[in-house]
Amino acid sequence: MAIVISGKDLAHEKREYMKNQVVELEKKYGRKPKLVVILVGDNPASVSYVSGKEKACIEIGITNETIRLSSDTTEEELLKIIDRLNNDSQVDGILTQLPLPKQINEDAVINAINPEKDVDGFHPQNVAALFLKQPGTTPCTPKGILEVLDSVNIPIEGKKCVVVGRSNIVGLPVSKLMLDRNATVTIAHSRTKDLASVTKEADILIAAVGKPLFIKENMVKDGAVVIDVGVNRNPETGKLCGDVDFENVKDKASYITKVPGGIGPMTITCLMENTIECFIKHMEEK
Ligand code: NDP
DSSP, X not given: OOEEEOXXXXXXXXXXXXXXXXXXXXXXXXXXXXXXXEEESOOHHHHHHHHHHHHHHHHXXXXXXXXXXXXXXXXXXXXXXXXXXXXXXXXXXXXXXXXXXXXXXXXXXXXXXOGGGBTTOOSHHHHHHHHHTOSOOOOHHHHHHHHHHHHTTOXXXXXXXXXXXXXXXXXXXXXXXXXXXXXXXXXXXXXXXXXXXXXXXXXXXXXXXXXXXXXXXXXXOTTOEEEEOOOEEOTTTOOEEOSBOHHHHTTTOSEEEOSSSSHHHHHHHHHHHHHHHHHHHHXXXX
């Protein structure tokens, strides 16, 4: 049976540290970091993610404002709000919860956020910074994955890492972070042939597919480290589950994360970390 790495426990530990950090930062700079989250519409998953972010801000002491807009908000209206927040010296981080309703172009919204307040790390300037190894904001989920691996001292250098998924928010950036740590990285996707033979090569397998229980035990090498990024509903039980068939894979892996309680809590924690980092840069520039 694998050792289950608890993202929840790690997140708790990091949040305790950040609580004290925010107290010290307020003493130093005269105010707390401020994050503004914009939620357009009432997609249940988005509402739940935004509520998780609000709770984390309250727990850590970060000032939080959620701007709730109706689902028929126009792109122009949203861009106006972002412009106001970009120019508000009391705001350190801006996040627009994705996905957005179809009348709004997501790229236009991501591009409009001041990269120095882009706590998600999605702005092209921050994406370029990641790929060129320049200073910038690292996206939260990939950052959380690396922190989870480091929390139990998983060696990364020289290891074969297979990432299943190539999205801009998870697969691609986490592959770059693993490459920067000198892993030999393979990125698999929906057109990969004989996926099991690819994933079976992995010393570290990162699943970011978005398909419930997709990674089965026959796709995992004995002793592999398995990181499950997926957040899905189990079609049979209706319960939250990952991309990895945990019950069967756990006997093959050496380390594994669980859903819920794995990468999810670390994603929000890294968002808080990014907000604090943006705040410090903002204050130092004044
Ligand atoms: P996307 O839908 O953007 O990307 C999914 C990726 O999986 C694509 O690259 C796709 O390939 C690949 N894929 C789909 N089907 C297969 C297949 N049969 N074989 C191999 N690869 C396949 O999803 P995200 O990256 O945004 O999210 C992935 C999962 O992670 C989701 O469950 C999401 O909810 C979760 N998530 C969790 C977070 C957390 O905090 N824990 C944060 C963000 C996401 P192709 O490119 O060819 O289409």
